[in-house]
Amino acid sequence: MHKKKDSLPANLIASLKNRKKRPSEVKAMERPADSGMLVASYNVHKCVGVDGRFDPDRISRVIHEIGADVIALQEADKRFGERDGLLDLPRLERETGLVPVPINGMAKAHGWHGNIVLFRQGLVRDVHQIRLPGLEPRGALVTDIDLDDGVAIRVIAAHLGLLRRSRAQQARMIVDIMNGRDERPTLLLGDLNEWRLGNRSSLNTLHSAFGPLPPAVPSFPSGLPVLALDRIIANRVGLLARIEAHDTPLARVASDHLPLKALVDLSQALIS
Numbered sequence: 001m002h003k004k005k006d007s008l009p010a011n012l013i014a015s016l017k018n019r020k021k022r023p024s025e026v027k028a029m030e031r032p033a034d035s036g037m038l039v040a041s042y043n044v045h046k047c048v049g050v051d052g053r054f055d056p057d058r059i060s061r062v063i064h065e066i067g068a069d070v071i072a073l074q075e076a077d078k079r080f081g082e083r084d085g086l087l088d089l090p091r092l093e094r095e096t097g098l099v100p101v102p103i104n105g106m107a108k109a110h111g112w113h114g115n116i117v118l119f120r121q122g123l124v125r126d127v128h129q130i131r132l133p134g135l136e137p138r139g140a141l142v143t144d145i146d147l148d149d150g151v152a153i154r155v156i157a158a159h160l161g162l163l164r165r166s167r168a169q170q171a172r173m174i175v176d177i178m179n180g181r182d183e184r185p186t187l188l189l190g191d192l193n194e195w196r197l198g199n200r201s202s203l204n205t206l207h208s209a210f211g212p213l214p215p216a217v218p219s220f221p222s223g224l225p226v227l228a229l230d231r232i233i234a235n236r237v238g239l240l241a242r243i244e245a246h247d248t249p250l251a252r253v254a255s256d257h258l259p260l261k262a263l264v265d266l267s268q269a270l271i272s
Helices: 008-021 056-066 089-096 164-179 203-210 249-254
Strands: 036-043 070-074 116-119 123-132 138-146 152-159 186-191 230-234 240-245 260-265
Touching (some): 036 152, 056 089, 116 138, 138 164, 164 203, 186 203, 230 240
Parallel strands (some): 036 070, 152 186
Antiparallel strands (some): 123 138, 138 152, 186 230, 240 260
8 A cells, every 4th residue: 555655654753853953043935036925824822832831922023033924823812702812913013014904893802713814015805704614613714915016815814623524614615715706816824733634634625626735744743743734725736836834943832833834926826
């Protein structure tokens, strides 16, 4: 039987072999001068690090390290009650230029069911807050952003559930969202909570809307990444030029997930 390259044992062995080679300083992703955009996804774990310390400033510093043009955060709000936001967004804007996509009906929350999309430049054309099915309170933000020079991007930021059945339902809803809107370059960013690649994987449902998925990049746990829970997926071939984990000393302790980042080739995102 052919052994999957992305199996758990293979990822564990690779992580153990490479643990001493992990970088000790930030390495910026090189982007094309005229047509490159950096996007990222980061489960901030309610700003609680692997050391058990609640430290929103540490999360903000990791976001600053990444230097993304668009970033989707998960678990950026408290889980219950009014879901108060946990980050100092005005300070984050001053230091990074990132501003949140506006949402409705959540006075104290940063985002929608813990999901927030931050972007550096462009015009937000449309925002939809989607309540995803399942036993846990989960949601997705669907944002259309018009950039410069006739470039438009749709960003779906989502955090899927821990239960396999719920993930399957949620993946089907994301496909329905794609099918129910006009076709445009689309990125799915988030913690999909799915590392399986077999017939029971919820990722299989996404193929009809996104096509073949890019290679999995382990991002969890941050101390020794083995599972590819976090994903950046595009609906057009060639839209994503490169995907990697943001693996720095600060990121390894700030959350139990490493951020995932990718280069987007905006020449593939022109409005037709």
